Amino acid sequence: MLFYIFAVLAVISGAYMVLTRNLLYAGFSLLITLLSVAGIYVLLFADFVAVTQLMVYVGGVLVLILFGIMLSSRVQDKSVRSESGNKVWGTLVAGLVLVGLGYTILQADVAALPWLQEAGAELPGEQKSTVQLIGIKLMTDVVLPFEVASLLLLIALIGAAYIATDKQKGS
Amino acid sequence: MAQIPLEHILLLSAALFSLGLLAVITKRHAVVVLMGIELIFNAANLNLVAFSRHDPALLQGQLFSLFVILVAAAEAAVALAIVLRVYQHFKTAHVSEVVSAENQ
Numbered sequence: 001m002l003f004y005i006f007a008v009l010a011v012i013s014g015a016y017m018v019l020t021r022n023l024l025y026a027g028f029s030l031l032i033t034l035l036s037v038a039g040i041y042v043l044l045f046a047d048f049v050a051v052t053q054l055m056v057y058v059g060g061v062l063v064l065i066l067f068g069i070m071l072s073s074r075v076q077d078k079s080v081r082s083e084s085g086n087k088v089w090g091t092l093v094a095g096l097v098l099v100g101l102g103y104t105i106l107q108a109d110v111a112a113l114p115w116l117q118e119a120g121a122e123l124p125g126e127q128k129s130t131v132q133l134i135g136i137k138l139m140t141d142v143v144l145p146f147e148v149a150s151l152l153l154l155i156a157l158i159g160a161a162y163i164a165t166d167k168q169k170g171s
Numbered sequence: 172m173a174q175i176p177l178e179h180i181l182l183l184s185a186a187l188f189s190l191g192l193l194a195v196i197t198k199r200h201a202v203v204v205l206m207g208i209e210l211i212f213n214a215a216n217l218n219l220v221a222f223s224r225h226d227p228a229l230l231q232g233q234l235f236s237l238f239v240i241l242v243a244a245a246e247a248a249v250a251l252a253i254v255l256r257v258y259q260h261f262k263t264a265h266v267s268e269v270v271s272a273e274n275q
Binding site: 001004011015018023030046048053083087090093094098105106110111116141152153156159 | 181217230243247256259
C-alpha cells in the first residue's frame with residue numbers, strides 16, 4: 001500500500017539525515033522526507049496542504065537551507081561535515097521519547113474516540129477537493145489569524161534581511 | 172482503498188519527531204539543528220492532518236497545519252539569517268564551538 005511506502009521512505013531518509021556527516025546529503029535526504037510527507041498528505045485527503053508543503057517546504061525552506069549550508073561552510077577544509085556530540089544522551093532521550101510515544105499511542109486507542117466514531121460514518125469516497133472549503137474558512141472563521149500571519153511574514157522578511165546585512169560595510 | 176489506520180499515522184509521526192529530536196540534540200552544525208526542527212514541525216503537521224481527515228466539514232486540523240507551515244517558513248528565514256551572522260562573526264557555524272568561543 002502506498003502509505004507504507006511513503007512512511008518507510010520518510011523514516012529511512014529522516015534517519016539518514018541524522019546519521020550522515022555530510023551536510024549536503026542531509027539536506028537532500030530532508031528533501032525526500034518532505035516529499036514523502038507531502039505524498040502522505042495527499043493520501044489523507046489534504047490536497048491543499050500537500051501542495052502548500054511542496055511549495056513552501058520543498059520550494060522555499062529547503063532551498064533556503066541549502067543556501068545556508070553553502071554560505072556557512074568552507075568546502076576546502078572539509079567543514080561541510082557535521083560532527084555529532086552528546087551521542088549517548090541524544091540517542092537515549094530520543095529513544096525514550098519514541099518508546100513513550102509509541103506505547104502511549106498503542107494504549108490510547110484513538111480510533112475509539114467519541115467524536116471520531118460520530119464522524120467516521122461519512123468516510124471516504126465522498127471527499128471532495130478541500131481547496132474551496134479552505135478558501136472560505138480563511139476568509140470567514142480564521143480571517144484574523146490569516147491577517148496576523150501576513151503581518152508575521154512581513155516582520156520575518158524585514159527582520160531576516162536586516163539581520164543578514166553586513167553592517168560594517170553598509171552606511 | 173482501505174482506510175489508513177490512525178495509529179499507523181501517529182506512529183510514523185512519533186518516529187519522525189524522535190528523529191528530529193535526535194538531530195537537534197546530537198548535531199553540532201546549526202543548519203542541521205534547523206533541519207531537525209523542520210522534521211519536528213512536519214511530525215506535528217502530520218498529526219493535525221491525520222485527525223482533520225475525520226472532520227471534513229470544518230477542516231480545523233488542516234487550517235492549523237497551514238499556519239504551522241507558515242510559522243515554520245518564517246522561523247527558517249530568520250534562523251538562517253542569524254546562522255549566517257554567527258558564521259561571519261565567529262567563523263564557524265558549529266554550535267559547541269560558538270559556545271566555547273563565547274566563554275573565553
